[in-house]
Amino acid sequence: MKRLIAGLPFIAAVIFGGFFLWGLNPDRDPNEIPSVLISQPAPAFDLDPVPGLETPGLARSDLVGNERPVVVNVFASWCVPCRAEHAVLTRFVERDGMRLFGINYKDKPEDAVKWLNDLGNPYERIGSDLSGRTGIEWGLSGVPETFIVDSDGTVLFRYVGPVVGPDAVERFTQALKQAGALPNGAGS
């Protein structure tokens, strides 16, 4: 018994060592996040509007049957990068005619209302995901995340993190154009 206990640290070290050896595989990039939803149908969800806001709520049915692909942005008032991203998204909506829907993730309604009143509301519809359940369905790895959804409800593109800075904006613009999410001639 005593021997067994004294051997436990060694056994634990060997197990950890095995994981480390596996982790050293040069093809493995710990920073890469797999996009499981790409080319998959968007998950089913039906979210109530944010209380205190006139913007209607959001369900999966709102994403399908549109003329052009639409954009779903997951945001929260407690998320600092969202604030930076907000200006960029607003510009896409106002200047380029992008259609933007929002999922307000794990946010207090009153905070969200204040946030949108302060910064402006570019969203057509906003669903309040208080429990974070819908966020799980979408496979969220953090906030903000932005998706482009086709008119048949297929996820075409996913952007993890804020769409801020020239590189990110360029990538996102390309994705919008490729998906045909912008009216003709916009986004140039």
Place this chain on the structure above:
Amino acid sequence: MVPEIGHFALALALALALVQSVLPIAGASRRNAVWMKSAQATAIGQVLFVAIAFAALMQAFIVSDFTVRNVVENSHSLKPMLYKVAGTWGSHEGSLLLWILILAVFGAGVAWFGSNIPAETKARTLSVQAWISVGFLSFLLLTSNPFERVFPPPLDGNDLNPLLQDMGLAMHPPLLYFGYVGFSIVFSFAVAALLEGRVDPAWARWVRPWTLAAWVSLTAGIALGSWWAYYELGWGGWWFWDPVENVSFMPWLLGTALLHSAIVTEKRDAFKSWTILLAILTFSLSLLGTFIVRSGLLTSVHAFAVDPERGLYILGLLAVSIGGSLALYAWRAPEMEPGGLFRPISREAGLLVNNLILAAATGTVLFGTLYPLILEAVTGDKISVGPPFFNAAFIPMMLALVVFMGLGPFLSWKRADIAGLLDRIRFVVVLAFIAALAAWYLLNGGPIMAYLAILGAAWLLFATLREWALRIRLFEVPLAESARRARNLPRASHGMTLAHAGVAVLMMGMIGSTGWKSEEIVFAAPGTEVTIAGFDITFEGATQVQGPNYIADRGTLVVRRDGELVTTLFPERRYYPVAESQTTESAIRSTLAGDLYTSIATPASDQVNNAGAWTLRILYEPLVNLIWIGSILLVIGGCLSLSDRRLRVGAPRRAKQPASDAVPAE
């Protein structure tokens, strides 16, 4: 020429380490005094040669010798001199050289100062230390030679990562490494003890100063790193549970456990096998940290340039050192005799609980740090474990620890008198509750956990002071008599009081700055006013200024309270053209009551930029400075304990014949 001398010195150091790793230990088993004594010369020779190599590299940085690849990649001729010097350890190669230098310093330290250690133990310890040296010196020479030349030499260098060009961070690695690597000698002592097959109070006494020295530096290093993150990263946070922070924190937690468990071994000849295990694991975690930082195993904000080849080499070193020592432990530890018995309520039991909690906390941090890797290996899912997990799991454990921390010093060895104990702490408990209730009444708001933490911190502070007062019989006898008693008290005892009080102070800082932090983030055009924690802050605009090797946007913030000017703050956003990166220089108004913390960021979109608006981040963090003050108290407490008389002179030598309770393994 100088880089070649450095390179050659490293090779010589490796040769000496090879000799030292065989000869003394062979001498110890053959009882050949000359062979054993050779360790003394080789250990000191090693430190000399590694120091020469280190000085050679530093010289290359100081004169900006751009024929050396390492200097090209990590320095620039326009960089301030201080950061040229600090650039020596700013890269993977240079920091590894520093690592090895410290390893050699501790080996030489034992060779030089360890005259009270029996020749055989010393010879074995130094041989084990040399095994580690051989591993890391060969790693440096074979995979990461810091003296590699480039041809043709470029005109100028690539600059050191600007985030690292900072006073706090220039000092952070040396201190951190001194702590981390300092545990190597404790590890070597432990392996030597296992090889010898016996551990006794004298062993614990030889190990204690080295453990303490390493622990003190590690404490200072972690605090300095945290302080750096606080004012340099521009978020106003001081701990992020980032994997790289965690790997420096784990050896600290376990080292703290070791420090306490070694006391029991020293005073009561108990917990022997546990102390040995802690000594091995503490250094193993240091090695693990070195591995994680340099292999790219986990996602982190501050890791070195990643190279799987190097990772594999270090993993090999880890397998040999950790695997080998734990296998030795599994083989030898069961034969160690258990020491003195004790009752469930006693100093020993208190320290046992302390050790269990610290070990469990270390396990929690280890698990949280490695969980993403394990999950990815098993299921392929990628996740990251963030502060919520650590806060939820770690804080309750620390609160439990604090309860025992306050209680422990009141307990006597072997068996404590419960009635007397209750009598002594009754007053303290009441006082702590009053303090927590007063905080609740005055502060209203803030999380419940914060009030529990206040209760814990108050209990710890009052209990520590009460215990100290009891020892010197403050207010029971005339003050002069108390002062005399205080002078006669061992310094280690004052050290403990100071360090425990330091933890209480530290906690206060953590509670204040997390529970009652207020934060405003605004898009501000010139003239915007922000009100936070009673301060009215006016943004007067931003101007561009030119630094020695950067260009900065400097914001001007006028801070008023009740209409009166308090101060003017100038947060900066710096752009380093050579390194093509940006840093945030926050501006902080620091008082004991709290920090007013401001930082400025570039605007999010071009349109906003045209309007002259900037993103301002303004925080008020109450009591945050107590974190640094508490850390300083911990360090001073450790130093006091280190200067204790019993560690300097008159330490008892091991009995000529092994005492009855120290049984040879074979």
